[in-house]
Amino acid sequence: MNRETCLSFDRQDPLASVRDEFVLPEGVIYLDGNSLGALPRQTLPRMTQVIGEEWGSGLIRSWNAAHWIEAPARIGDKIARLIGAQAGEVIVADSTSVNLFKLLAEALRVQPERHFILTEASNFPTDLYVAQGLIELLGGNHALRVIERADIERSLDGSVAVLMLTHVDYASGEIHDMRGLTAAAQKFGALVLWDLSHSAGAVPVDLNAAQVDLAVGCGYKYLNGGPGAPAYLFVAKGLQGAIQSPLSGWMGHTAPFAFEPEYRPASGITRQLAGSPPILSMLALEVAIDLWLRVDQQEARRKSMALGDLFIKLVDETCHDLGVEVASPREARLRGSQVSLRHTEGYRVMRALIDRGVIGDFRAPDILRFGFSALYTRYVDVFDAVRRLREVLTSRAWNRPEYANRLPVT
Numbered sequence: 001m002n003r004e005t006c007l008s009f010d011r012q013d014p015l016a017s018v019r020d021e022f023v024l025p026e027g028v029i030y031l032d033g034n035s036l037g038a039l040p041r042q043t044l045p046r047m048t049q050v051i052g053e054e055w056g057s058g059l060i061r062s063w064n065a066a067h068w069i070e071a072p073a074r075i076g077d078k079i080a081r082l083i084g085a086q087a088g089e090v091i092v093a094d095s096t097s098v099n100l101f102k103l104l105a106e107a108l109r110v111q112p113e114r115h116f117i118l119t120e121a122s123n124f125p126t127d128l129y130v131a132q133g134l135i136e137l138l139g140g141n142h143a144l145r146v147i148e149r150a151d152i153e154r155s156l157d158g159s160v161a162v163l164m165l166t167h168v169d170y171a172s173g174e175i176h177d178m179r180g181l182t183a184a185a186q187k188f189g190a191l192v193l194w195d196l197s198h199s200a201g202a203v204p205v206d207l208n209a210a211q212v213d214l215a216v217g218c219g220y221k222y223l224n225g226g227p228g229a230p231a232y233l234f235v236a237k238g239l240q241g242a243i244q245s246p247l248s249g250w251m252g253h254t255a256p257f258a259f260e261p262e263y264r265p266a267s268g269i270t271r272q273l274a275g276s277p278p279i280l281s282m283l284a285l286e287v288a289i290d291l292w293l294r295v296d297q298q299e300a301r302r303k304s305m306a307l308g309d310l311f312i313k314l315v316d317e318t319c320h321d322l323g324v325e326v327a328s329p330r331e332a333r334l335r336g337s338q339v340s341l342r343h344t345e346g347y348r349v350m351r352a353l354i355d356r357g358v359i360g361d362f363r364a365p366d367i368l369r370f371g372f373s374a375l376y377t378r379y380v381d382v383f384d385a386v387r388r389l390r391e392v393l394t395s396r397a398w399n400r401p402e403y404a405n406r407l408p409v410t
């Protein structure tokens, strides 16, 4: 495998032109779209328009005239098309953590005879923390049952209120069998909540086909919505009568501008709104979603699998004796749009790589994470990234005192 071959893959890539839709800095190989997606070219002009015209000139009139008030549901309907949901099943709101809290709280409230949230130990920390806080708030009638990945199916029983899992593991990239686990939990009458933060924009998701009950997901990773972009949540149509929101704010009221003293939830997914939507962030996210809707998701999946396979092959060929080990499934169909490597000095290796223009990230204790966004990563980027990784490892360039200090964000 040489650089010329990778360049020829790029020439044949049906998604090659999508890269031009992004602003990417010169001299940087960006393999961290799994943490913060790159900036779509249309976002800046759209933001200039939203701030200058819609806010600056339209002022409060823009809630109606520029359809700001409809943004959470409108963008939710667009995301629904990316994750196999119907219009009216998804809304954009809050952060993933807050949306998890809302849906977990409701999953427990509507099933008072069931006492457990079941999840796996390797779930993303915020998912575990939110469940812990909720259980504490509820005062001792519930518990979080945390088990190993291999034990999920055999830990299901009639006391489980909700099975809460992240579809694509943030550290290893391993994909859960969404359809199989959803069916297994529902056989015991449990609700199932999937976190799609590393799925949407990375692997095809079909919530309706898997008959999923509840889901949440993140807007700033593979979806490219911008730093801290609003998140989204999904409630299956059949559950929308029962599932309310514990954050019963005015935007989820059936008539927010009637200013009634009593809370009456809106029908459908709108009741999941609490306060005023962050319009600037929402409309930046919408630019990115509109771009995704123009891309063939199966094609994107094919490319991201090929990029991951290429990365593993090159690491095997050129770095096998240098202390790194592949920590993701080697079989592309079992892996999200990332490949993780293990190295005992992983943090310092990543810092040295970033200083050489290859941006990935580090997850404690020893994971180097490389994300392959199909929209803007080229095959030649993968080749060059592995070559620089090899240079860092052979030269021990990571062994510098300044790399020992952990920055606040890794």
Ligand SMILES: *Cc1c(COP(=O)(O)O)cnc(C)c1O
Pocket: 095, 096, 097, 098, 124, 126, 127, 166, 170, 195, 197, 198, 218, 231
């Ligand atoms: C990134 C991520 C989140 C992010 O939560 P926020 O509250 O939006 O910051 C949550 N869950 C998983 C699995 C993630 O990967």
